[in-house]
Amino acid sequence: MIKNSADDLYPDDLFELSAFTPYLLNQAAEAQSDVFSRNYRDRYGMLRTEWRVLFHLGRHGDMSAKEISESASIHKTKVSRAVRALEEKRFLARVTSAEDRRSERLSLRPPGQEAFRRLSAAAQDYEAALERHLGKRDARKLRELLKRLGQP
Amino acid sequence: MIKNSADDLYPDDLFELSAFTPYLLNQAAEAQSDVFSRNYRDRYGMLRTEWRVLFHLGRHGDMSAKEISESASIHKTKVSRAVRALEEKRFLARVTSAEDRRSERLSLRPPGQEAFRRLSAAAQDYEAALERHLGKRDARKLRELLKRLGQP
């Protein structure tokens, strides 16, 4: 019997791509992102970074771009662009900080607060659907494991 | 006591971003990707899509771009660009298929096979480190859950 080149290269003990966690992470992140965020984008014209920033502002109250950037691990240029986009949508206002005139206090305006409420409601619905899909126990386990991986 | 605007917007039952699975997926995927693939890129000058294609070819033997695209869920333009890059690196050769002259058989050349061996060894090392970090049981559980999320 003739062995093909894949057999030669790949003894059976060499592992499948589907056993490679970073690959699976990517696949899963993309798939979930497509379900939620692309959907959201089409409906509300918001980019992922934008609603992340929105979410942080809504959740934590007024913050500077720097604080958002650190707390969300988003690069400052990305935050800067998202802030401008949200400002153009009248979702937030900036006020130069009195103590340090380099930085700005960002705060949600009423339309931004409204968008935030809709966004977090959608997020909760999504999360509930996921729990139904995976089961409560596994959904929780997944979040726990992802948190552990997200830190380093 | 004065409540701040975040309290008004956000009764305590509204959930944290850190309870939102797509967010955690993204954070984890980015963090892991930075550890492995960025590293690999700097060392071997290969883009993520490129080593994904390489991996598929190494694992499954000769394939067409279409087959890779389907089996890896990578858009065909991305595959096309990765194939060209790998060809320029002399990692693979294309042969127009005799049965259907639209499609091409892609096969790894020796340098590509060598790169693939190094790549899969690195991937295995990485996976082993992850198992040490999470524990064997949790690492397996994570892969299982990610697979379930990656499908839909």
Added chain:
DNA sequence: TGTTGTTAGTTACTTTTGTAACTAACAAGG
């Protein structure tokens, strides 16, 4: 053969991201 519809792969164009360099403001020390 000629027409219509489909498919593999590429190319052109647009959007988004990453990287580096920049501006303006601050801070500490001389």
Added chain:
DNA sequence: CCTTGTTAGTTACAAAAGTAACTAACAACA
């Protein structure tokens, strides 16, 4: 005050990804 060094945020440029339209080849059928 006047360096020197640092920081918040922006901008300019380059790299990557997504989208759409294209070419060449096929297939089926009149």
